[in-house]
Amino acid sequence: MQSLQRALELLAIANVVLLAPPPAMAQRDPIRLTHGPMLGRPTAHSVLVWGRTSDPGEFTVHYGTDAERLDQISRPAVTTIEHDCTGIATLSDLKPDAHYHYQLWVNGRPHGLPGRFRTLPSADVVRNAAHNPRGLFNFRFEIGSCANQNPLNGLGHRTPTYCLIPQFSSGRVRGRRGEHHEF
Numbered sequence: 001m002q003s004l005q006r007a008l009e010l011l012a013i014a015n016v017v018l019l020a021p022p023p024a025m026a027q028r029d030p031i032r033l034t035h036g037p038m039l040g041r042p043t044a045h046s047v048l049v050w051g052r053t054s055d056p057g058e059f060t061v062h063y064g065t066d067a068e069r070l071d072q073i074s075r076p077a078v079t080t081i082e083h084d085c086t087g088i089a090t091l092s093d094l095k096p097d098a099h100y101h102y103q104l105w106v107n108g109r110p111h112g113l114p115g116r117f118r119t120l121p122s123a124d125v126v127r128n129a130a131h132n133p134r135g136l137f138n139f140r141f142e143i144g145s146c147a148n149q150n151p152l153n154g155l156g157h158r159t160p161t162y163c164l165i166p167q168f169s170s171g172r173v174r175g176r177r178g179e180h181h182e183f
Contacts, residue, residue, distance in 0.1 A: 033111035044096035063102035096122035
């Protein structure tokens with residue numbers, strides 16, 4: 001009698017195990033843009049676009065001089081885990097002193113907000129033998145940083161950016177450990 005009861009218990013357990021639906025497999029969200037874009041190193045003919053993705057992968061930058069027609073596409077920027085899933089796309093062959101509109105794309109879809117930038121003037125274009133023989137020009141810039149965002153353990157949003165500008169003008173910046181960095 002006990003062996004029959006034990007056999008029925010084992011049969012019931014086997015039915016539960018064998019007839020149970022397969023476990024639901026959680027799927028990761030598709031790769032997406034998590035930080036950026038940040039633009040840097042502008043010239044009269046190029047600009048770099050930095051971005052960070054949720055996982056290693058790629059992003060491209062769609063850009064153009066008309067906000068409604070971003071008809072140029074950068075080569076893919078590769079993001080790797082070794083670089084904290086960040087990558088840099090280079091936009092090249094740009095016109096000097098021109099306004100461009102841009103949008104980062106991940107997985108064939110736009111991510112983040114669209115933006116706009118202006119290339120630097122070309123010294124050759126603004127050069128004047130009598131009044132500007134060196135081809136000098138004025139420019140404006142903005143500074144952005146993701147560093148030190150914790151206001152409890154750092155300067156947070158109060159980072160004294162403008163105190164650093166004289167250090168940048170020399171092209172060298174002293175790091176935390178005293179080493180110099182060229183940029």
